[in-house]
Amino acid sequence: MLHGFAMLLVFQLVGEFLSRVLYLPIPGPVIGMLLLFATLVAMGGVPKGLRLAGEGLLAYLALLFVPAGVGLMAHMHLIGQDWLAILVGLLVSTVLTLAATGWVLQRLQRRRHHDG
């Protein structure tokens, strides 16, 4: 468990390092995730300690959002100003995203079945 957590931190550290040194536009933890994914593929499995630490963290993912969410308080003026644009933008975009993603995947899967 402890070495699993250490492994997560090391991959995050390497990700942050690459993001900064190479001026990559991708957040450090995302680079860390990609590197860990590649490592797991190369290893052909997930070490037990890593699974314990990683799945333990992901089980409480919702909790981790809370401190930043409370920070919404600090942006009340911006939300008050733009609330209509924000709500309409989110609603239209969410419906369009569901529709576009689902429709494209369904079409491509069907074509595959017909071809195969």
Add this chain to the structure above:
Amino acid sequence: MTDELGAFWVFLSDSPLLGLTATLLAFLAATWFWERTGRHALAHPVLPAILLLMGFLWVTGIEYQTYFDGAQYIHFLLGPATVALAIPLYDHLARIRQLLVPLLVAGTVGAATAALSAVGVALALGASRETLLSLAPKSVTSPIAMGIAEKIGGLPSLTAGLVLITGTMGCITAPLVFRVLRLRDESVQGFALGVAAHGFGTAQAFGISALAGAFAGLGLGLAGILTALILPLLPLLLPG
């Protein structure tokens, strides 16, 4: 006695201990409430916990910054949690290989639609540049979305809130969208939920079936990576 209590409150309201403890207690209370509703999607503990804490800070007059001095220890774990998303992604490796091209194409279309339509609509309705840049990563799971917002000049904590609202909207509108477009395949439904509504959508997809849930987890991870790759171009496209 009251003097000691007062002195203790002065110590506590300025110590990281209070923000940390309050966050955990608020989340436990919100989780208890969620369990009582039978884990209803609309009662998901994140928003109630946030509202409880906002009320607590408002009543006690504690500044957000003071609160965050304690809560930052929880906030910090978003980084390693993002790295840990590689594990469920690896678990679905066989499925990913099988459907690699359709998933990549649908995921890219979805991630681009999510960001561009939200920013486009809000731009048309006159939102500020900061709002637009905070709005762009709203379909992606919070840890990634906040990282992106920070990179492109949005406000990470505003983005975190918008991500939560998006998740709720996705869960409410998905059944209607699937019915209208006749999307009946569970893997398609799950993947769309994961791309459009991140963790909330994934939780809802697991309610449809385990297959839908697995594809939702895949959609969540893929949308996160693709959005992180695409969005840094956005500030170049925006006026101002």
